[in-house]
Amino acid sequence: MMTRSSFSMLLVLFLVFSASGQVTENINFNHGGCSFGATLNKPAGAGPYKTIVLVPGSGQNDRHGTLQMSGDNINCLYPGLMGQTLKIYKDLAENLSDSGYAVLRYDELTISCPNFSGAFNYENVFLPAMSALDYLKSRSDIDTNNLILMGHSEGAQLISYMASIRDDIKATISLAGARTPFDSILAYQTVYIAKTCGKDTSQAKNQAQQILNYFDIVRKGNYTSSTPSFGGVAPAVWHKYITVADSVAILYQQNSLPSLFVGFGSDINVPLSELDRFEQSLSGDFTFNRIAGLNHYMTTAMHPKVSRIVADTIVYWLRNRTIGQLEPLSTQAQIFCYPNPFKDKLYLELPVAQGQALKVKIYKLTGELLWVDDREIQEPGSSVCLDLPELAPGVYIVSCMYDGLPAYFRITKH
Numbered sequence: 001m002m003t004r005s006s007f008s009m010l011l012v013l014f015l016v017f018s019a020s021g022q023v024t025e026n027i028n029f030n031h032g033g034c035s036f037g038a039t040l041n042k043p044a045g046a047g048p049y050k051t052i053v054l055v056p057g058s059g060q061n062d063r064h065g066t067l068q069m070s071g072d073n074i075n076c077l078y079p080g081l082m083g084q085t086l087k088i089y090k091d092l093a094e095n096l097s098d099s100g101y102a103v104l105r106y107d108e109l110t111i112s113c114p115n116f117s118g119a120f121n122y123e124n125v126f127l128p129a130m131s132a133l134d135y136l137k138s139r140s141d142i143d144t145n146n147l148i149l150m151g152h153s154e155g156a157q158l159i160s161y162m163a164s165i166r167d168d169i170k171a172t173i174s175l176a177g178a179r180t181p182f183d184s185i186l187a188y189q190t191v192y193i194a195k196t197c198g199k200d201t202s203q204a205k206n207q208a209q210q211i212l213n214y215f216d217i218v219r220k221g222n223y224t225s226s227t228p229s230f231g232g233v234a235p236a237v238w239h240k241y242i243t244v245a246d247s248v249a250i251l252y253q254q255n256s257l258p259s260l261f262v263g264f265g266s267d268i269n270v271p272l273s274e275l276d277r278f279e280q281s282l283s284g285d286f287t288f289n290r291i292a293g294l295n296h297y298m299t300t301a302m303h304p305k306v307s308r309i310v311a312d313t314i315v316y317w318l319r320n321r322t323i324g325q326l327e328p329l330s331t332q333a334q335i336f337c338y339p340n341p342f343k344d345k346l347y348l349e350l351p352v353a354q355g356q357a358l359k360v361k362i363y364k365l366t367g368e369l370l371w372v373d374d375r376e377i378q379e380p381g382s383s384v385c386l387d388l389p390e391l392a393p394g395v396y397i398v399s400c401m402y403d404g405l406p407a408y409f410r411i412t413k414h
């Protein structure tokens with residue numbers, strides 16, 4: 001059923017600590033001759049836990065998904081995040097672990113093994129998650145019948161391939177994944193940044209064409225020993241990569257696994273049109289979800305933390321196969337209200353502001369006022385939890401006034 005919503009292994013344990021009801025273990029697993037550094041976030045307790053392996057996006061990312069927001073392009077594209085340090089995979093893993101799931105995230109090859117002397121082939125560079133999965137299956141606190149692959153950006157196409165060559169994956173989750181071939185997306189990004197940031201578009205178009213020409217040679221297998229590497233990766237490795245990436249939709253379809261695809265409304269790296277392409281080409285147990293107001297890094301324009309909406313979308317899908325962000329009836333304040341439907345707790349995610357008054361009112365559809373809350377928000381980019389166990393099941397209107405700006409939402413309580 002396809003649904004749509006609006007918007008081997010050697011463990012070396014270095015450190016175990018508990019915070020906010022979860023345990024974090026820094027571990028190592030072996031893959032291709034490298035000891036990969038990784039972190040396993042899990043709820044406190046014996047388990048076993050349903051477990052998600054987080055496959056990162058392009059580039060050599062550390063386990064936290066650390067991004068230093070600096071430079072001219074960042075200042076142009078993400079001015080509200082300039083000077084901030086993002087740790088997108090750490091944020092996401094902690095949010096998911098708070099909801100009862102274990103999450104494994106890892107440092108990529110050149111970070112785990114900066115002096116790596118082995119082969120820089122497709123399997124070693126792009127598929128360490130294969131060995132991460134094998135490692136997890138050796139642990140008693142992991143529910144090996146519920147292993148989930150989650151990929152962000154480039155990782156979203158890699159998980160479709162890994163799931164196709166394994167028989168132990170329960171579900172797959174694509175975050176900001178592209179349906180368009182890798183080289184076309186890269187060429188698009190090159191020109192888009194130049195146009196948006198007032199740079200030399202002619203030079204950008206030439207660079208984009210060079211990218212397309214290079215990968216046309218690679219795709220056709222016409223490269224030779226004299227063909228240069230691209231991004232430090234040899235053409236033969238790119239050939240395998242492109243073969244897999246070009247088949248991403250086919251692989252998802254053939255895998256026939258429950259799959260969640262999430263796109264972000266303010267994503268300029270992988271625009272929402274990519275989610276549309278997946279939705280048009282896939283049929284089966286696929287869910288497509290669009291979250292407004294978040295960029296490629298799953299944050300808002302002004303707040304460096306990954307929005308909790310992302311984890312809540314994933315958790316509700318995993319538990320119920322349905323999730324929705326509450327669509328605003330009208331809004332001037334940049335407030336997110338979720339989840340929908342909800343049971344007892346409703347969350348408001350606020351834009352960056354400090355010392356601002358928040359007033360929340362909940363009405364029946366008849367206009368009868370049922371609930372009022374006034375508070376002063378002290379922390380920038382706060383997420384506010386409204387505990388509403390006494391509210392009867394039904395449909396209501398939430399009225400918010402924050403920093404002098406209104407927002408209204410229609411909510412459903414189950």
